[in-house]
Amino acid sequence: MKIIIPMAGRGSRLRPHTLTTPKPLIPIAGKPIVHRLVEDIAKVSSEKIEEIAFVIGDFGAEVEADLIAIAEKLGAKGTICHQLEPLGTAHSIWMAKEALDGPVVVAYADTLFRADFKLDMESDGVVWVKQVENPSAFGVVKLDENEVITDFVEKPQEFVSDLAIIGIYFFRDGQKLYKEIEHIIDNNITVGGEYQLTDALETMRAKGDQFTLGKVDEWMDCGNKAVTVDTNSRVLNLDKEDYSTVNPNAVVENSLIIPPCYIGDGVVIKNSKIGPNVSLGNGTKVECSNIDNSLIQENSIIANANLTDSMIGNNAKYYGVSRSISLGDYSELDFKSHEA
CATH class of the missing domain: 3.90.550.10 (Spore Coat Polysaccharide Biosynthesis Protein SpsA; Chain A)
Structure with missing residues (x-):
């Protein structure tokens, strides 16, 4: 066939x-x-x-x-x-x-x-x-x-x-x-x-x-962004057993992971709460953040953020506040610097 x-x-x-x-x-x-x-x-x-x-x-x-x-x-x-x-x-x-x-x-x-x-x-x-x-x-x-x-x-x-x-x-x-x-x-x-x-x-x-x-x-x-984030959540829940554990090559320090989540190879998570229904692509780093129901791709940096219903691309950087966002590849948003 x-x-x-x-x-x-x-x-x-x-x-x-x-x-x-x-x-x-x-x-x-x-x-x-x-x-x-x-x-x-x-x-x-x-x-x-x-x-x-x-x-x-x-x-x-x-x-x-x-x-x-x-x-x-x-x-x-x-x-x-x-x-x-x-x-x-x-x-x-x-x-x-x-x-x-x-x-x-x-x-x-x-x-x-x-x-x-x-x-x-x-x-x-x-x-x-x-x-x-x-x-x-x-x-x-x-x-x-x-x-x-x-x-x-x-x-x-x-x-x-x-x-x-x-x-x-x-x-x-x-x-x-x-x-x-x-x-x-x-x-x-x-x-x-x-x-x-x-x-x-x-x-x-x-x-x-x-x-x-x-x-x-x-x-x-x-x-579109909204239905893609929803599809990510539905796939995670349809295959809960596959997404109930953390990748052995991920680093998780002082953080809570609430399954189902996809945690990619080389992900670093510190002082954060992740999940449920979150995908973090390979090499992404998250620090001092709360993230649920979101899709984040590879080699991105998230810090001091509260994200829900969000989609962030590859090699992106987000430092910020509570919001639902759509941030493309190689983009950067730093709300803390704007506040200073």
Whole structure:
């Protein structure tokens, strides 16, 4: 089986964090979003993952190497494909068209999920969905009495279904999807100037392919700062046993750690209270601070702070007061110096 991960978007809603790090590489509980995503897919599939094709923008050689390493950790070949223009969901998949062969999973790298089922490899296709309270904000599916999809509806203004498409799909025959996307692009079939995957899905359905549901128990968004911090907390709590102890290479002096927390390699914590629901990336130093429900990345310095519901990037410095903040990579805020 092959996996295609379209992830060329700018991640503008998660700025300033995505100005220096592509959103799918933002760590959640110490592991990049895209790494967790492919692991989640592997857990529901009985098939060996042969290749993971990452569709990216101009992210640079270091990011490309990181993605190849993620694939290799799962025993798969990593392939880098480029989408340099935002021409739609179908177009992003088309950039990895060489991988559209045999069983294929397409997963957009801005969401995480948990599911308690095994992927039906005999189905023509599977569309992952989650029941939501406000379906007008999502693409949704309509079903028949056998829970086979009869229609794909984009952001319905009147209620037709509350089963939202979360952006993960399985195709038993990737060549069928290849032909439909090729037809869309060759004939310039667009919506709002973009080539849409739902047009290909609807054509495949009309030709007789039956799409069934992959229902998820947890659907966790990583679209902006608030929901990313919440997703970090949810992952920590879903895997409490994994986050109940402190990394043996961390230094903790005169401090209280309230699990679940992710404490990375080389973290130093002094005279502080950390947790619950906190991730501290490798090499981060915290002193004389209280932190809960927050996501702090690598090699940052936090001192004299009371932080909650906060997200701080890599190599950042924060000296300060009580607040919920979003501080990007290589940034510094020093409220004590302003008070002096």
